[in-house]
Amino acid sequence: MPNPTSSPRSAVQAALVGALCLASGMGIGRFAFTPLLPLMQDAGLSLPHGAWLASINYAGYLAGALLCAAWPLPAGVVGRAGLLATALTTLAMGLGDDYRAWLLWRGLAGVASAWVLVGASSWALAELARRRRSAWSGWVFVGVGSGMMLAGGLGLVAGVRGWSAAAGWQVLGGLAAAVALVAWRPLGDAAGLPAAAPRAAAPAGVFTRDAWILIACYGLFGYGYIIPATFLPALGRQLFPDPQVFGWAWPLFGLAGAVSTLVAMRWFTPVAPRRVFGWGLVLMAVGVAAPALAPGLGALLVCAACVGGTFMVVTMAGFQEARRVAGDGSARLVATMTAAFALGQLVGPLTVPAGPLSSVIIGPSLAAAAALLASAAVLLRPRARPLPVHP
Template identity: 35%
Template sequence: MHPAGDAELNPAPAPARISPWRLALGGMFAMAAAIGIGRFVYTPILPMMMAQESLSAGQAGMIASSNYLGYLIGAMIAATAMLRGSQRAWLLGALFASAVTTLYMAWTESYAGFLATRFIGGLVSAWVLVFATTLVITRLTDMGRGGLTAVLFAGVGLGIVFASLLTGLAMDNQDGWRGAWINSGAAALAATLLVAVLVPGRRTDAAAMPVRSENRGRSIGGLLAAYGLFGFGYVITATFIVQLVRSAAYPPEAEIAIWVLVGIAGIPSVWLWNRYAAVAGNSRAFSVACVVLAVGVGASVLLPGLWGLVPGAVLLGSTFMAITAIGLVEARERSGKDPRHALAMMTAAFGAGQIIGPAVAGYMRDAFGSFLLPSILASVLLVLAAALAHR
């Protein structure tokens, strides 16, 4: 019998259809582990580290900036052809490395060690974001279930909530900041195992679909500047809001509750803002969200006590991931033949803002005794970002 006949009689089995919810949940756990925990757990742990390790606000800001520098470099590497091979292997490897660096913070003894460990954590968190996007969002879109991408981004808020509770557990058990890092790293390892089960690899990488949009050819310059200013504007409050609670002499439970509020507000945020963007357009949604965030940042330092901190936390959580996502979508739509280049430029601008913000805020806090001036500066820059996004 001829080979061709064999092929006809024994065709290769069709690949099993993957449940879109399985993919979305896998992406959610990936984002929870690497971003919600690996990247943002530093915020609720920071007040304990500053108190128990005598870190200054400037040093604390530099540790945060080191993580964001790692994220920037990691994202730029991922935009090249350097990370070859299985995308699933890179995703799982980066998740494992993120969990390990989170755990290792508990055994780090020096300021230089904090800088290095958080830098590596930032580097691999960027790879998680890139490969989770490739393996999850692209396939969901191909299945006609693009709306489930909001489930993936909800993982950031979910991770923030879970990391807050684990930090509170360490406080209750008097384990200190080291115990909080251990709890969080163990949770990130568990989430990595869930991702390994839920997210299968791809036999081939689908070719990128051309982007069709009435915005194509529109200048990206204003949006690029706006994205950088947004990176600066959101990250100061995202880094220091729990420290603001401690500075106001509230009990430790209030510190945890504030960061839990950020996470809860973040869970539905991308879905809600995407619905608004579908009606008003990405540019307008980006601008309105920046103004809302500016109000929250200003409220956190201008209104007394929890009257400012609670709305500051809610408005931060309900906007920052949505602005991040909408900005990238708008840049892709405005780009010409090379959306990858536009996205790399956006990532660089955003990363630069994130790197500068915590360092500037920390040293201004040391110089002037409060976070009032850096937070006001952040609010002004967010309003400017809202204006620039339409250019």
């Protein structure tokens, strides 16, 4: 293991590279589809076909997470592969209008984004820990919200200026390629770091009861948040057809995600990650239910703020809790949690039937909010014994 004082890479560089990786793999590879969906609908894509494109991406995300959990590879290798695949599949979305090809590209993009999340975040958090800067982990996860804000801003500009969805995909693919070039060498320097190291304190392949509870709650989180994360701009487009109005939904969602990680890093560090996870889900449930209970501009803003402002805090808290539960084996637990999350979000879009979105989304949104509250109740329940604390 390299000595913290002997490596030329600083903690600032590690946090920046990790943030750029997550901005590409998650903000673009996973979430660019959401702000570009209204433009694809303008070109004739139906809502059910859009839901299938979303779900095939989530299925790929599930497959990618399962591969990370079952086939341990160096974190840098996993991150590199994910970044390259993110760039190629995003560019490919803008090179044709064959729906079957779109299904393939979105599925592979889902695999890639899981690899980036598990590989790049494991790499960055390990680098920060070696430099005794674990408290800076929030700067790494700022990348997700920043990437979403970038993709949403491009979708807003494209809608206002009348660009095609293909042009938006090509621009974002070019940006993803640039990130892969910038991050390639730093990720390669960590080639010896495993993406899923076994926990020394437990036999390989064995999770504790606390770990399984965490996996289940993280899976319900994936199911609960995915309705607004997939359809928020499309719902805004139906209620307010002017792109200068509905186009702001996703940039605000991403901005809330980016700012929230910094707020959590500054104010919530002394709070147990499990409680941050639980209360984050409660606030998220409010945002998920708002458009279903009171459709309108105010509800959309509440949704963007509550869901966008909690989903990355919940992710960060979940990963921190995984380290408390599993110690040095946390990367494998994170990969399994990511797989559960992907399974939950795979189901979500398929619960939205065909029809006017503002009416058909009510039932699925309320079910999602209920799932989030149930998960929060488990996490916030008083514990009979404290969890072990791993550094």
